[in-house]
Amino acid sequence: MKRKLTFSVLAAVMTVTVFAQQNVGINYNLFNPEITADKKATFKVLAPQAENVLVWGDFQTTPLQLQKDTAGVWSATTDVLASELYTYRLIVDGLPVNDPFNPYQLRDIAGVANYFIIDGEKNHYLPHDVKHGNISKVWYHSPSSGKDRRMTVYTPAGYDDSDSKRYPVFYLLHGMGGDENAWSELGRASYILDNMIASGDAEPMIVVMPNGNANEVAAPGETPEGLYLPSGSRSRSSDNQFEASFKEIIDYVDSHYRTLTDRKHRAIAGLSMGGGHSWRISMQNPELFDYVGLFSAAAGWRGSDITPMDNEHLLSEGMMGIFNNPPALYCIGIGKDDFLMPLNDQLRKVLDDNNFKYTYHLSDGGHIWRNWRDYLSLFLPQLFK
């Protein structure tokens, strides 16, 4: 009986996927979550043999307990949710797994989570009926490493319809364990850009999202190393290697895209490790960037140690460069619970001691994509004005 039940669930849920399109007419019927008019999310999971099903997501602090009906469908509904992109997994008899009734997923390092979006304030994380930019995965040659490396490039709507119009460039860097896909996927960068450019909130711009891992040329699965377990430590950049070679990325972009190449038309920002990269690259090359964003930045990060560098050490990393040649905008954003707060406090102390102007945005929460999408949304309208 048990085996038979197994296969009846399989027939409903799985046939199309694993065995491809042989039975193109079969469908799932369930789709999670259903969003009610008052912005609650209902989850339904057909799992008659399971003993316990939970939904664990970043929309509440404890897992949501689902209840089983006589047909074997587990369900529960959240409280009213604020507008946001939420991620979640199911926990089926103790095992955290993706929701088979929601094909929309995001990978973060080695883990994959389902997502959904509650519309409203964060509606710009979804595609709208506006002109869209293009997203390209571009291989460029890196003279410093002797290797070809991969970046994601966003070109704004209209870019391909002109031979002459030039655009400002925003370099947007990922964190440890991330890659050149992180900002366009987890960060929703192309949707945010399309929508904010269409509404006039952001200038049309090229956005370059390179792979910032010194030891990896591209995202997991896109390299000759084959399919391996992604990890933060594997991806870690070290010893200024990425920062010191950053000009080769700018050179490639300026020689292959119709860019505006003066300082007023170049921005850099990054999250976590990429915030540390942005911190270093902007102070090593203050003449190149008029806009700098440090999102939950690992500024002054020393390997696994989050003890901040003292002022003298921070200054010795080259901060006088940017003090002597300050950009038009230097923007720091971090969550109250972020484990990198000590580094950011120390960085701000050095900035304050040197009368360096910056903006500071303190969020709720920790070292999370929700905050980084917010910082991107806050940063973009300030660029190239």
Added chain:
Amino acid sequence: MKRKLTFSVLAAVMTVTVFAQQNVGINYNLFNPEITADKKATFKVLAPQAENVLVWGDFQTTPLQLQKDTAGVWSATTDVLASELYTYRLIVDGLPVNDPFNPYQLRDIAGVANYFIIDGEKNHYLPHDVKHGNISKVWYHSPSSGKDRRMTVYTPAGYDDSDSKRYPVFYLLHGMGGDENAWSELGRASYILDNMIASGDAEPMIVVMPNGNANEVAAPGETPEGLYLPSGSRSRSSDNQFEASFKEIIDYVDSHYRTLTDRKHRAIAGLSMGGGHSWRISMQNPELFDYVGLFSAAAGWRGSDITPMDNEHLLSEGMMGIFNNPPALYCIGIGKDDFLMPLNDQLRKVLDDNNFKYTYHLSDGGHIWRNWRDYLSLFLPQLFK
């Protein structure tokens, strides 16, 4: 106790993902599958509370039963596997789910499956240390629909380093329920192309993978319709709409890329519905294509009916066009168990009756991606020689 165990598993497996990068050091340790030197795949699933765990994949005809050890790790090993890209899911207490210990996944319509690759003959499905082409998601304006639509474009290595070199173009079409992402993801097109171009087996070419759904402008999640349940019926093209407007795609490509625009440098192929599209487009425009590939093609498909059109009906669809102006290559591939075999048998009868030259490749299996990747690999070396 049960609740406590749940959270200990969660801590090991899930923290990084759902709550993003707050704990960047945490890792999974397990990664599936482990491939042995003799090409067996071992799966290990940490699920102490589960009552039954199976692996259901396209590498065997029945699910693989995993056995639980005292630490709560379920495991099993397959037989020796031939070189191939395999997809699978876990079945945990009756529910088919993705493997949380393998972040590599492919979406096929509404279902997501994990995948792995056994190297050997199909090694070209993985990236190698060769020059890579770029993959772009491109929005173009469709005059016939009045809408912007999305396509995937592969430009070969070197394309961006020249201002003058022109390339042949291969139009590669997806099936019902598919979209502009299908060939580059499920079909591994960019890896196959990179490797076959690098080895000299295929000519450098531009490959255009449009969205062939008359009712959808782009893949699920990329349109103003938001996040919905993908389905074959929703995506279905009807009444020659896509085929009749296909020249607008060619016009866009020829005006935005450095193409060779004569017939000898243009190919078209597609799978299933896209094979039907390729059949119609090539006979409606025989002057445009010198290479035609029909992969498990829905040639003469009449909605949900797989009763073949009779010869007269097939001819009335315009087949005389291509009989009077035959391409250099007309290639038909299909699996022995494919549900569209009756349509293909009838099509071949018409071709034979009219002394039309074509190649025919009969595979094992049915209407599956494994065959379509094979057909692509067989078709590419014959193009533009």
